[in-house]
Amino acid sequence: MDWVQNIEAAGNRIAGHVRRTPVGLLDLPGLAHPIEVKWEQMQHTGSFKARGAFNTLLNGPVPRAGLVAASGGNHGAAVAHAARSLGHDARIYVPEIAGPTKISLIRDLGADLVVVPGAYAEAAERAAEWQKATGAAQIHAYDAPDTVAGQGTCLREWEDQGLQADTVLIAVGGGGLIGGAIGWLAGRRKVVAVEPANAPTLNTALAKGAPAPVEVSGVAANALGAKQIGQICFDLAQAQGIESVLVKDRDITAAQHWLWKSARQLVEPAGAAALAALMSGAYTPAPDERVAVLVCGGNIAPDPLA
Structure with missing residues (x-):
């Protein structure tokens, strides 16, 4: 697949539907x-996920049965927002661990919301059952070409804004965002995958040579809580020899606090994970290495302004 071409097309397709988020x-x-x-937590619904949602909906017909998606929270909010913007019905399945902030956001966006016990995997099972029963189009959170291409527009946009870094650190859940980044950059810059030590999906897959289920928990589990890395991301990461590092929950929380105190940016744990790799020493740049961090989500719980 020509990922650069697909991401270029996705960027043109979603223009006017997503925000050009600021850099600093x-x-x-x-x-x-x-x-x-890059402050991607300022994107519609508070994460990069709107990019993949709009690209998917604008790149093919939507059945009369509407849309269905499973989500840890951010993807569901993005699909709900894109569906409402484009005039489609959407049913969103989220696990209880999504938390009240993300659950309220999805509900406020007008989706038919179903909260299920367990984690993302249980929500995905219910979404698949609904798709089979109704014929609704399922919008996958990370392991679908249109989703990955949409997320890749984030790096396309960043380079257009003048990105200079040698290395880009990106948090990993199911792999849609970093998969899109790898596809767009095509080896022109180093990409470092950052995951919580309590949710090492890509790290485990790279060590084993194939995607494999892992147990997930911790402060970022409602955003970086996929139990298995997507095949698209794994194939791209393995082909390019992507470096993978793990960060502890306490380091993620410390990075959250630093972003608030030093930059007055309020982000969720997943949004601070990539920075945590630098602050904790999980990733140590070479003396002259120029580094970039993608801050990917801002749906913090509990919402201090709710």
């Missing part, structure tokens, strides 16, 4: 250069 610089003690940051 942060000084982190101990680094020779400021960190380049």
Whole structure:
């Protein structure tokens, strides 16, 4: 598959439906250069997920039965937003661990919301059952070409905004965002995958040579809680020899606090995970290496302004 061509097409397709999110610089003690940051938590519904949702809906017909999606929260909100914007019905299945902030956001966006016991995998099972019973179009959260191409527009946009970094650190859940980034960059920059130690889906797959189920838990589980990495992401990451690092929950929380105190940016744990790799030393740049961090989500729970 020509990922660069597909992501270029996706960027043109979703223009006007998604925000061009801002970029900036942060000084982190101990680094020779400021960190380049893209504030993708400022995207519609608070995460990059709107990109993949709009690309999927705009790139094919939607059946009369509407849409169905399973989500840890952010994908469901994005599908609900895109569906409402384009005039489609949507049913969203989320696990209880999505938390009240994300559940309320999806409900407020007008979707038919179903909260199920368990984690993302249980929500995915229920969504598959609904799709089979009704013929609704299922919008996969991460392991579908249109989703991955849509998420790849984030890096396309960032380069258009003047990205200079040698290395980009990106948090990993199911792999849609980093898969799109790898597909777009095509080896032109180093990509480092960052995962919670309590949800090492890509790290485990790379070690074993194939996607494999893992147990997931921890502070970022409602966004980085896929139990198995997507095949698309795995194939791209393996082909390009992507480096994978793990961060502890306490380091993610410390990065969240630092972003608030130093940059007045309120982000969810998943959004702070990539920065946590730098702050904790899980990833140590070379002395002159220029590094960028993608801040990917801002649906913090509990919402301090609710």
